[in-house]
Amino acid sequence: SRIPVRFQEPMRFWNTWGVGGIAKAVMPITSESALAEVRRASSDAGDRLFILGEGSNVLVLDGGIDGWVILLRDDPSPPEIVRSWGNSVEIRVSAGYPLRRLVNWSVRRRLSGLEFAVGIPGTVGGAVAGNAGAQGRSIGDLVSFVRTLEVDGTFSDWGKGDLTFAYRSSPFAGGTSWVTSVGLVLSLSSDGLVRQRLRHFASLRKGQPKNSRTAGCVFKNPPGGSAGLMLDSAGCKGLSVGGAMVSREHANFIENLGDATSDDILKLIDICRSRVRDQFGVNLELEIKV
Ligand code: EPU
Numbered sequence: 390s391r392i393p394v395r396f397q398e399p400m401r402f403w404n405t406w407g408v409g410g411i412a413k414a415v416m417p418i419t420s421e422s423a424l425a426e427v428r429r430a431s432s433d434a435g436d437r438l439f440i441l442g443e444g445s446n447v448l449v450l451d452g453g454i455d456g457w458v459i460l461l462r463d464d465p466s467p468p469e470i471v472r473s474w475g476n477s478v479e480i481r482v483s484a485g486y487p488l489r490r491l492v493n494w495s496v497r498r499r500l501s502g503l504e505f506a507v508g509i510p511g512t513v514g515g516a517v518a519g520n521a522g523a524q525g526r527s528i529g530d531l532v533s534f535v536r537t538l539e540v541d542g543t544f545s546d547w548g549k550g551d552l553t554f555a556y557r558s559s560p561f562a563g564g565t566s567w568v569t570s571v572g573l574v575l576s577l578s579s580d581g582l583v584r585q586r587l588r589h590f591a592s593l594r595k596g597q598p599k600n601s602r603t604a605g606c607v608f609k610n611p612p613g614g615s616a617g618l619m620l621d622s623a624g625c626k627g628l629s630v631g632g633a634m635v636s637r638e639h640a641n642f643i644e645n646l647g648d649a650t651s652d653d654i655l656k657l658i659d660i661c662r663s664r665v666r667d668q669f670g671v672n673l674e675l676e677i678k679v
Contacts, residue, residue, distance in 0.1 A: 392416045392423065400449040403441060403460060405510065406643075407602045408651045409449025417460040419485055421538070421569045427459065428567070429542025440567050442512035443487070446519055446604055447678045451651045461485045461512055468494055476577045479533055484514025484568045488521070496587055501578035502531050504586040508594045510605070514568040518561040519678070520554045524593060529554025534572035537561060544569070557609055557676055598638045602645040607658060608673040616665075616673055617641035623664040630656040 394416045400409035413436075418424050431438045437456030441447070464485030471479045478500055482491055488511050495503050505526040509516065520529040532554070535547040545566065552560060561568050608616040620626075620640035628635045632649030635657065636642040643654055662673050 392418060392427070398458075400454060400458070403458070404444030404447055404449055404604070405602060406444075406448065406604045406649070406654070407645050408451070408649055408654065410451045410453025410651075412454040412458045413456055415458045415460055417462040419462045419464050421483065424459065424461075424567070424569060425538055425542050425544070428538055428540070431457065432540055432542060439564065442485070442515035443510055445510040446515065446521075446676075448604065448651055448654060450679070461514060463487055463490075471572060473577075477574055478577055479572055479574050481570060481572050482513050483570045484512060484517070486513045487511070488513055488516045492587075495575055496583050499578055499580050499583055500575035501583050501586065502573070502575040503528075504583065505590050507587050507591045508597075513571055517568050517571050518559055518564075520557050520559045520562075522557070523590065527554065527556070528573075529559060531573045531575065532571060533574050535561070535568055536570045537566035538569050539566055562678075596639050598636045598642050598644060601636070603636065603642045604677050606641040606676050607643050607661075608641055609676040611671050611673065614669075614671065616676075619665045619669050619671065619673070620661055623661070623668045625661045625664055628657065628660060630654075630660070633657045635661060 394414050396414045398412050398415045400412050401407050403415065428438060439454060439456055440459045440461055442461045462485055464483040466483060468480045468482040468491060471481050488506055488509055491513055492503050492506050505523050509521050516528050517532060517535065520527045522528060532552060533549055535552060537545045539545055610616050617640050625635045625640050626637050631653030632646045633653040634644050634646055636644050643657055665671055665673055
């Protein structure tokens with residue numbers, strides 16, 4: 390199989406913020422077997438290799454990436470039902486499948502559990518690695534198994550007992566074990582109920598910017614608090630550095646107004662963080678991956 394490689398590729402084309410320097414090369418891959426082949430070859434050759442999904446929760450630095458970047462592209466194979474018992478249905482889905490398509494897929498089958506994820510961009514693999522969530526729920530709560538690809542090109546299978554998920558973190562967050570497929574347990578419900586829950590979760594996102602380039606929430610919510618509320622109270626909305634501006638709609642989003650650099654975004658992050666530290670004595674942690 391031939392993989393179209395692009396050399397000296399600006400990473401700004403490959404993340405939702407639209408920023409970041411040059412990578413040695415990028416290559417789109419969809420299949421598990423091609424992924425394994427490339428990882429094995431690169432570990433033999435000693436190249437640094439990174440994996441990126443839709444790039445919806447990352448900040449690529451202006452200095453670029455000294456290595457190759459695999460772009461995990463939309464895997465065309467749909468989720469499959471592995472088994473079901475009572476109202477529970479276990480499905481298997483590949484890491485490159487877009488999360489929004491998985492939400493649609495499950496809603497169409499009256500399968501409840503993923504409604505909270507409506508509106509979250511990214512791939513299933515990225516969502517599991519970062520334990521994506523909203524409203525106190527996260528995808529890790531549903532995960533029953535994970536298959537990963539290791540540095541040497543072999544696969545590992547993780548059962549529920551091996552998996553510890555925490556708020557926006559998983560055993561795969563470090564990027565060493567790459568998630569290639571995932572098992573999720575959903576529950577069969579009624580069409581009305583699933584759609585009602587979907588509308589409920591969609592309505593909670595109304596205050597978020599939709600038509601600008603962002604990477605979702607920049608900071609994690611501190612225990613018991615809301616980063617967005619604190620940033621807003623600290624007067625961060627509308628603050629800008631270069632082409633980056635704190636959203637006027639939701640203070641935990643930073644928008645690229647067109648020509649922002651990663652450096653602009655990092656400077657703005659520092660300003661916001663120190664404002665919140667001064668006003669609330671809270672040190673906000675990053676939610677995005679740098
Ligand atoms: N608020 C303000 N001003 C703002 C932003 C928020 O007053 O500028 C207030 C809101 O009115 C609300 C409270 O702060 O009373 C909490 O805000 P919101 O409901 O927007 O929820 P959040 O805690 O800021 C979380 C997740 C989002 C997720 C939403 C909706 C984190 C860091 N954020 O936001 O996740 O979309 O709930 O379900 O956990 C992300 O992970 O990238 C992300 C955006």
